[in-house]
Amino acid sequence: MKALSFKDIASHLVLLALTFATLYPFFWMIVTSFRPAQEVFTESYSWLPQTFTGLTHYITAFEQAPMLRFMLNGVIVCLGVLVVQLLTAIPCAYALAKFEFRGAKLLFGAVLLILTVPIQVPALPLFMALAEFDLLDTYFAMMLPFFLSVFAIYLFRQTFRAFPDEIIQAARMEGMGEWEILWRVVVPSARPAIAAFAVFSITAHWNDLYWPLIVITDTSLAPPPLAMMYFADNESGANFGALMASATVLSAPLILLYLCAQRQFVAGITMTGVK
Amino acid sequence: MSDLSLSHPPLRRGSHGALRSGRAAWGLALPSTLLLVGLMLVPVALIILMSFTDYSFGDSSFSWVGLENYQALVEDDVFWNALGNTLRYVAIVVPGAVGLGLLQAVLVHNLRHGRRLYQLLLFLPVTSTLVAMATVWKYLLHGNIGPVNLLLEAIGLSKLEFFGSPDLVLWALAIIGIWGLAGFNMVIFTAGLTSIPQDLYEAASVDGIEHPLDRFIRITLPMLAPTMVFVVITSSITAFKIFDTVAVLTKGGPQGASDVLLYTTYLEGFQYLRMAPAAAMTVIFLMIILGLALVQNLLLDRKAGKA
Secondary structure, three states, rough: OOOOHHHHHHHHHHHHHHHHHHHHHHHHHHHHOOOOOOHHHHOOOOOOOOOOOOOOOHHHHHHHHHHHHHHHHHHHHHHHHHHHHHHHHHHHHHHHHHEEEOOOOHHHHHHHHHHHOOOOOOOHHHHOOOHOOOOOOOHHHHHHHOOOHHHHHHHHHHHHHHHHHHHHHHHHHOOOHHHHHHHHHHHHHHHHHHHHHHHHHHHHHHOOOHHHHHHHOOOOOHHHHHHHHHHHHOHHHHHHHHHHEEEHHHHHHHHHHHHHHHHHHHHHHHHHHHH | OHHHHHHOOOOOOOOOOOOOHHHHHHHHHHHHHHHHHHHHHHHOOOHHHOEEEEEOOOOOOOOOOOOHHHHHHHOOHHHHHHHHHHHHHHHHHHHHHHHHHHHHHHHHHHOOOOOHHHHHHHHHHHHOHHHHHHHHHHHHHHOOOOHHHHHHOOOOOOOOOOOOOOHHHHHHHHHHHHHHHHHHHHHHHHHHHHHOOHHHHHHHHHOOOOOHHHHHHHHHHHHHHHHHHHHHHHHHHHHHHHHOOHHHHHHOOOOOOOOOOHHHHHHHHHHHOOOOHHHHHHHHHHHHHHHHHHOOOOOOOOHHHOO
């Protein structure tokens, strides 16, 4: 093994500094959740808590607000959205990848066009429709706009195109129907793309503030970002530790998911770049 | 290369190995198509129509007012202020997040040890819950007790009232934006760097291009051009959509200095329920986003055409 060159050492030093700056907010959040508020509000800096408060702030956070409920709301919305996205996008992507049909070009053109259109654009009419049918303040309202994922359609179309036609035709010869071929033959081969999309979708919807802010006023339905916004609005110096404890708890699930599925995260991001 | 005996009579092969079968295909595509029409095409059409009316939420009737909403926006200082702030924010975040992402990618790419660990850690902000981390940043940048200001003081500079000063608030939001976006760009740049053929560098050595900076400017950057276009455009779109940090930290303040396009639209439409002006602002927002996407397509197509 070659010794580290000057260039390597310089790179490591710069990267260590950047990593430090990147991680410092996480460090500070966790440390603050374990120290008394008066330590935060002094001008003298200390790296670690002078007085270690243990789980006090966490207990306060859980007593003051239904933290588990907020996280459950996040889980329900993320899973509901993901299931419908997969069930609708996969067949559509398969049709676009492996069939020639009238309107296919138009359909794919619409998919490409909408790829860059964010939720903020159709938000007003969707809100009005949900209000009209008395559906505001429901899980359904939180999930509805995201049932359509043109990104999923686009991504899976790319994946399915690489699937050999011969296998599909052989399956047809055996008398399998199109839906059966799709779910039993084609989809299993696309598992990595599906996993990458799942991680991508869960991240996006666990972290989304905009849409829940619009359709949810009932606190008990709030997903984590909306809950965090309530806390931040009501925050006072006295329970600052509890605020950081809440922030730690509500962001922990995604960070754990990321640490477990880092490869899928990176694959998902990279796939957004292969246009 | 396909075995002819496999091709079933009613399923003739199409141009790129696709299978012709219209009804089955539409059956597969129907659920998504309905969602596409109901959740996107119709709402977008309604937004555009609504921007030419005087509709307010709850009204039982409306009338057509032509371009009045747009004219009102052109004369509205609040709108121009929000648009200007958004553009200023984009102008800080895009170079910051693209430059930092590129720096991280290049440094990590050339390492022999620790690549994966650096990537793992530098990407962490992208997956974090931005609303939660925004409350952390608010205190990191606090005018008196924030560690960032304690650091500034320690190196002999004066403290900055990041969230209290109209001149600094966009910079504070931009720091959070760059922090949240750089890791994403790093991953895309890394993919771009990996796809540059190694023999280009070897050929360059033969031609006497040896200095690392020379190699970077003459080989790496030109080869990264398509990736660069993609990263700059997606970063611009992401930055243009700034909403969360404004809603949670500043609510547009102080004195409107952090009013941004989506936040103003949100207040107009969902707080004051003035749907028509909000629709006009949404149409303008949509035009900007589609314009950016169009620029990307033109640039990348031209690149592809040349190659």
